[in-house]
Amino acid sequence: MLSLSTRKQFSCLSSYAIETISERNLKTIQPFFETLPTDPYLEGNYRFRRFSHFQITDRQLTQLPHAFFYQSKTYNRLLGNVKRDYEELSIALVQSEPFKQAVLTFFEFCRQCSPFREVGVHQIRIATHLNQSGNPAPEGIHHDGVDLVGILCIARQGVSGAETQLSVVKGAEPILRKVLNPGELLVFNDHQFFHYTTPILPIGNSGYRDVFVFTCPDIPFDSPA
Structure with a gap:
């Protein structure tokens, strides 16, 4: 049976989990989203993004050398087979304690479900205004091509939508529909679930x-060496 679980109850194959992280602590890192560069690979100028990756050893984060981000068309029909080069997360953000604790919270699930000790971190803002919706998943329902995925909401300001959905079979009725609130971390096995997040629209x-x-x-597993 597929079910919501706590971290202690989490099964890599048969459940997903929602952890709550202190929203007050996360507010200290929200300003780092104000300076995100526009994602140059997506039309519409509504997505802003940085990417870094880390190795975790003894609960310590070591930032790894800069790398391209790549997915094949197997996982991303929109931007598959494109080497994407995003700016690194800011040094001040990486060194902040709330950021470290957020990554380590996700990594506790990784220890259960993956032999890997490397974590990728995508810092993303989706914006919307009266004449344009913002699409968190323009590629549609998909896998990411990894073992485990976590989505941590930092802020929602003046928007409706952004319902995250998990499905066991592509095109089937989702087994989870959840609008993530600030401080909520959704974790799931990427092999087990397809995922998608609906577009956002402005309230004002x-x-x-x-x-x-x-x-x-x-x-992702299919990235070129």
């Missing part, structure tokens, strides 16, 4: 949604 003139997407391993 404009709005945005800030998230970290964590993956283990850091780079």
Whole structure:
């Protein structure tokens, strides 16, 4: 049976989990989303993004050398087979304690479900205004090509939508529909579940949604060496 679980109850094959991280602590890192560069690989100028990857040893984060981000068309029909070169997360963010604790919270699940000790961190803002929706998953329902995925909501400001959905079979009725609130971390096995997040629309003139997407391993399996 597929079910929501706590970290202690989490099964890599038969459940997903939602952890709550202190929203007050996360507010200290929200300003780092204000300076995200535009994602140059997506039309519309509504996605802003950075990417870094880390090795975890004895609960210590070591930032790994800069790397391209690559997915084949097997996993991303929109931007598959494209080497994407994103700017690194800012040094001040990486060194902040709330950021480290968020990554380590996700890594506790990785230890259960993956032999890898590397975590990829995608820092993403999706923006919307009166004339344009913002699409967190323009590639549609998909796998990421990793063992484990975590989506941590940092902020929702002036938006509706962004319902995250998990499905066992592509095109089937989702087994989870959840609008993540600030401080909520959704973790799931990428082999077991397809995932998708619905577009956002502004409640007023404009709005945005800030998230970290964590993956283990850091780079999809089909990335070129």
